[in-house]
Amino acid sequence: MASSEIPKRFGAERTGSSPEGDLSKFDVRDFDDAGLDLPASLETPDRLLARLNNGGRKSDDVPQSNPGAALFPHVAFTGQFGVGKTTASSLWSIVVRAYADVRSDRSIDYVVAEPEANLLFLQRCWELGAPASPSQLNWLLMNARKNGKLADLSPAKRFSIAKEELDSFAFAADMAMRSVQDRLYFDEQRDASIDQILCDPHLVKEFDTFAAELAPGHSRFEYRWAAIALRKARRSANRSIQLSRFEARGSLEDVRASSMPTSGGIYWIQAGNSSLFTGVASNLRRQLGALVDQLGFNVAPRWVRDQPDAKPELRLWCEANFETAEIVRAGLLKRAGSRLNFRHGFFFGAAA
Amino acid sequence: MDASDSDADGDRVELLNDLRILAEQAIRSPDGPLTDTASDAVSRLYDRYKSRVYSFCLRRVRFSLPPGCLVEDFVTDLFFRFVRSAGSLVLQNVHSFSDVERQILASFHQHAMWQLRELIRQHKAVSKLVDEMLQDVARRKGMHRPASAERSPNMARLEQALAELDERARDVLLTSYQHLDQAGEFKLPEHVRTALCERCNFKNGNALVKFRSRKIEELRALLVHVA
Secondary structure (H helix, E strand, O other): OOHHHOOHHHHHHHOOOOOOOOOOOOOHHHHOOOOOOOOHHHHOOHHHHHHHHOOOOOOOOOOOOOOOOOEOHHHHHHOOOOOOOOOHHHHHHHHHHHHHHHOOOOOHHHHHHOHHHHHHHHHHHHHOOOOOOHHHHHHHHHHHOOOOOOOOOOOOOOOOOOHHHHOOOHHHHHHHHHHHHHHHHHHHOOOOOHHHHHHOHHHHHHHHHHHHHHOOOOOHHHHHHHHHHHHHHHOOOOOOOOHHHOEEEEEHHHOOHHHOOOOOEEEEEEEOOEEEEEEEEOOHHHHHHHHHHHHOOOOOOOOOOOOOOOOEEEEEEEOOOHHHHHHHHHHHHHHHOOOOOOOOOOOOOOOO | OOHHHHHHHHHHHHHHHHHHHHHHHHHHOOOOOOOHHHHHHHHHHHHHHHHHHHHHHHHHHHHHOOOOOOHHHHHHHHHHHHHHOHHHOOOOOOOOHHHHHHHHHHHHHHHHHHHHHHHHHHHHHHHHHHHHHHHHHHHOOOOOOOOHHHOOHHHHHHHHHHHHOOHHHHHHHHHHHOOEOOOOOEOOOHHHHHHHHHHHOOOOHHHHHHHHHHHHHHHHHHHEOOO
């Protein structure tokens, strides 16, 4: 019986809540082959044997050198069980080679964060035969240096965004990262680090969306790079701080922009007894101005579950040295927590 | 014991022996070439179950396969999967041939479920990647592009495929992909949709949507080689 002559009952299992329909129920009668004609391609086990003898590759796999080859052939084929059974070590070598091919002296963080560079890297990995998802490949890349896999590569060019520019959207990257973390925590009961979010294409898109809503007008790469810069800064050794050194400026909505210092420092926004947000700025007036312009005096983005029930109040700590300011912020976050800063390691904060 | 019982017992012993050979091969050298003994065992197993597995796939799998996937390929993959994992197959009861067969068929069924799930997931992932690349091309429409040597081969193929489409289809796709939202839905502003309908001679938005869906499927089928 040819495929086109299959009785209608063959399609009966089409419905079902799962993508694979009602396949979960085993019924030996489904294997009844009475009256069935096999297609010619299945008559002999040749294809199966060829594939088993070929390390899992299909004989009709399109060679990579063919310019008309299909897109992502390895993703399409290797999702099936055990194809090639690529070991972790071969994945490492593929990731390192792909990175070396596409990096153009750019750092790992850059290749992960920059959408075009990342796409090139992933495509190169798949072209080299990596049977892994984008998040797995990015994660391996992120960990390549720690595992000593990049010793042979020349040092990457340094890249940074000017701190003056970061002032206008660093807070958005911080809050957007926390928004994704909160969404994952409340909806999926998962904790995710900045690296995990940046490596996962779906999560990083979510992050981009949040960040663009909080401070529109910047590229996806800028938001991601701001998050990376924050992550690096947050690794600073924290130290105990004297909260009394923060100068109280009263309710945020009563503070006049002209009274704000244009120097660098740390600002701490509290609502009642809870710490809302802590930011480091190279120019306090500019960053706070951008923050209030985008979020209003309430500060919390509209999607935050527990909106502050008291008027946010502002405290400042002027500190010209950026590194010192980051250390102070790390100490403050450890001590007071935060409802809107991203969570990093132990900074889950009592008030958060 | 009559003749049929004796045959069944012979089949049972042969089948168990084949499974043992495949298990040894799967454990000892899963990626390596088959030994002659293992090749014979695979051939016997394949001949014994090919039509039943095919029948099962026609009944239960065919309609859930992603576009472009053939049942015949699914069957071969399923056998491949079964042979590769023979080392982990544990038979609970081997006293009768029918019991052994039932457990083997249940194993095929289980693998089919996993394989289909994986296939659907992979197909979605690949489609999504193609979407992202199309979105990227659409956003860079009219902008400077890096020299071809700097672009990835996949992106070059995609652009080549786009160039081979007719002007109308290309316009619809590139304009639409400029307005693809995070959920993967096209959210064309009213004025853009109206202008596109006028430009490409569509009577209404529905005609545009149908045309676009058809062209996207054609492009994916052209680019995504799903066996």
